[in-house]
Each structure stands twice: as structure tokens, then as C-alpha cells.
Amino acid sequence: MSTIDKTATVPAPRENSDHNGPLLEVRDLHVEFHTRDGVAKAVNGVNYSVDAGETLAVLGESGSGKSVTAQAVMGILDMPPGKIPQGEILFRGEDMLKMSDEERRKIRGRKIAMIFQDALSSLNPVLSVGYQLGEMFRVHHGLSKKDAKVKAIELMDKVKIPAAKARVSDYPHQFSGGMRQRIMIAMALALEPDLIIADEPTTALDVTVQAQVMDLLAELQREYNMGLILITHDLGVVADVELYAIKGLPPNLLKVPSGCAFNPRCPKATDLCRTEIPALVPVTEQDGADLPGRKSACHFWKETIHG
Ligand SMILES: Nc1ncnc2c1ncn2[C@@H]1O[C@H](COP(=O)(O)OP(=O)(O)O)[C@@H](O)[C@H]1O
Numbered sequence: 361m362s363t364i365d366k367t368a369t370v371p372a373p374r375e376n377s378d379h380n381g382p383l384l385e386v387r388d389l390h391v392e393f394h395t396r397d398g399v400a401k402a403v404n405g406v407n408y409s410v411d412a413g414e415t416l417a418v419l420g421e422s423g424s425g426k427s428v429t430a431q432a433v434m435g436i437l438d439m440p441p442g443k444i445p446q447g448e449i450l451f452r453g454e455d456m457l458k459m460s461d462e463e464r465r466k467i468r469g470r471k472i473a474m475i476f477q478d479a480l481s482s483l484n485p486v487l488s489v490g491y492q493l494g495e496m497f498r499v500h501h502g503l504s505k506k507d508a509k510v511k512a513i514e515l516m517d518k519v520k521i522p523a524a525k526a527r528v529s530d531y532p533h534q535f536s537g538g539m540r541q542r543i544m545i546a547m548a549l550a551l552e553p554d555l556i557i558a559d560e561p562t563t564a565l566d567v568t569v570q571a572q573v574m575d576l577l578a579e580l581q582r583e584y585n586m587g588l589i590l591i592t593h594d595l596g597v598v599a600d601v602e603l604y605a606i607k608g609l610p611p612n613l614l615k616v617p618s619g620c621a622f623n624p625r626c627p628k629a630t631d632l633c634r635t636e637i638p639a640l641v642p643v644t645e646q647d648g649a650d651l652p653g654r655k656s657a658c659h660f661w662k663e664t665i666h667g
Pocket residue numbers: 393395400402420421422423424425426427428429438441442613
């Protein structure tokens with residue numbers, strides 16, 4: 361898994377806070393699953409941070425721990441079997457892992473919202489979308505049914521669902537995949553969170569619709585000055601980067617290889633790679649590469665960059 365900082369705008373804090381650091385900072389996060397067959401080490405020392413108005417793209421092959429990291433941040437990890445043996449998840453400087461359930465609940469949805477890949481299984485099939493959107497306002501702001509419906513229509517307009525007023529009583533299955541994903545975005549926006557985590561938000565959509573949904577998300581992010589963590593395995597979604605994909609499958613997490621986790625699949629691996637975990641180091645100009653702000657965890661990144 362790698363992260364790419366796609367800073368959109370200069371961050372401006374949305375609320376007064378004596379905290380000057382990033383909106384969200386994940387430090388040395390480890391997540392493991394205790395299964396009958398042993399301990400699966402799904403996340404091993406992830407670090408990232410994102411600020412208001414910033415987009416952080418989290419890229420990685422299937423099974424590399426992207427969703428598990430996001431679930432840990434949202435506080436929706438299944439524990440057990442999941443366990444966080446090490447690390448910090450700082451929201452405005454406060455470690456969410458040390459908070460009470462009650463404190464975490466206040467952040468979830470209100471401060472940090474999540475958009476999942478599969479809108480159809482996230483929405484309730486037997487309730488109208490208007491009811492489900494309105495529920496956010498009834499539960500969190502105590503609005504009446506009627507006022508909540510007005511808010512739901514506003515949100516549907518906001519995410520550019522045509523004829524929102526006429527469609528507010530429709531059920532999820534009556535919308536196309538792209539429109540359903542817009543409804544998911546509307547749900548996430550409802551409480552005006554500081555941060556949205558979008559986990560493969562367009563994977564289930566076809567390419568033209570993907571682009572529309574991504575554009576909408578970027579537009580709303582700017583308008584609300586939110587932080588956005590965009591998780592994807594699809595390089596096309598973050599098209600201005602071209603990364604080399606290493607062939608083969610991720611390792612068995614019950615038996616993560618010693619040294620670099622990629623060593624069994626890497627054509628350039630040496631004994632060093634099989635014994636020592638490479639440190640994450642800045643890729644600086646002095647080293648002959650013009651990649652300011654980038655870091656690499658590869659013993660041979662210099663050679664690799666220079667082909
Ligand atoms: N509840 C769970 N119990 C056991 N293993 C899990 C659980 N949830 C996720 N995993 C494992 O953690 C690894 C990382 O999964 P995930 O974060 O979903 O990957 P991705 O990068 O594709 O989002 C996978 O090997 C997955 O099987």
C-alpha cells in the first residue's frame with residue numbers, strides 16, 4: 361500500500377481549535393486478526409496524515425490492508441477477531457484509540473464519514489432514500505419528519521440527482537449505480553464532516569460514471585474544505601500518477617515473509633531484502649531524484665528510480 365498526497369487547496373481550519381497539526385494522522389498503525397489458523401498481520405506500521413482541503417490517495421493491491429486501515433480509523437473494525445496492538449490514530453491531535461466508545465461515536469459520522477464501494481448493500485432496500493437521508497437529521501439534529509425530508513431533497517440536489525423532489529420517496533433499487541453512489545455521498549455529507557474516507561467509491565461503476573462521481577466528490581470537497589482519503593486499487597482513479605505494479609499475489613498474512621514484504625515477488629530482491637525490513641526514507645533531490653515530499657521503503661529505491 362502506498363499513499364500519494366494530492367493536495368488540493370491550502371488548508372483552512374473549519375473550527376477554532378488549539379490543535380495545529382494535521383486533521384488526521386495515523387502513526388505506526390498495526391492491525392492483526394486472531395484466527396483459528398493463527399495471527400494474520402493485515403496492517404504493519406502504516407503512517408499517513410491528511411489535512412482540511414487535502415486529498416490523500418491510498419493505493420494498493422487487493423488485500424494490502426487499505427480497508428482494514430480505514431475501518432480502524434472509523435472505529436468499525438471487528439474486535440475480536442481484529443486487534444490493534446500498536447499505533448495511534450490522531451484526530452485533531454487526539455488519539456482515537458484512547459477514547460471511550462461514547463467519544464468515538466461522536467466523531468463517527470459527524471466528524472469523519474465513510475463512503476463504501478457497494479451502495480446497494482449499504483443502503484436499506486425497504487426504506488426510501490429520502491427516509492434514509494432524513495434519518496441523519498432526525499437522529500442527529502432532532503428535526504421533524506417534514507423538515508428532515510426538506511433537508512434530504514436539498515442534499516439530493518447537492519449531489520446532482522435530477523428531479524430530487526420527485527425522487528425523494530423512491531427506493532434504492534430504483535436508482536442507477538451512479539445515482540446510488542451519489543446518495544451515499546449525500547449520506548456522508550449530511551452532517552458536514554471534516555473528513556471523508558471514500559473506500560473504492562467508484563469501483564462498481566462504469567468508467568464514464570466513475571469520472572462524474574469523482575468530479576462531484578472533488579467539487580464538494582472544495583466547497584466544504586474537507587479532508588478526503590481516497591482509497592483505490594485502480595491507478596486510473598488517480599490518473600496523474602503512473603506506478604509500476606509488482607506481479608504476483610500479496611503474501612499469506614499468517615506467514616508474512618521476513619525482510620521486505622515484497623521480496624518473494626520482486627525481481628530485484630537480494631539477501632538484504634530477505635532479512636531486513638527497509639526503512640521509509642525521504643526521496644530527496646540530493647539523491648539525484650526530483651521528488652520532494654516523497655518517501656520510499658525499498659533498499660534499492662535509488663537504483664529503481666534511475667531505471
Ligand atoms: N474480519 C477479518 N478477519 C480476518 N481477516 C480479515 C478480516 N478483515 C480483513 N481481513 C484480512 O485483512 C487483509 C487486508 O484486507 P483489506 O484491508 O480488506 O484489503 P484491501 O487492501 O483490499 O482493502 C486481507 O487479507 C483480509 O482477508
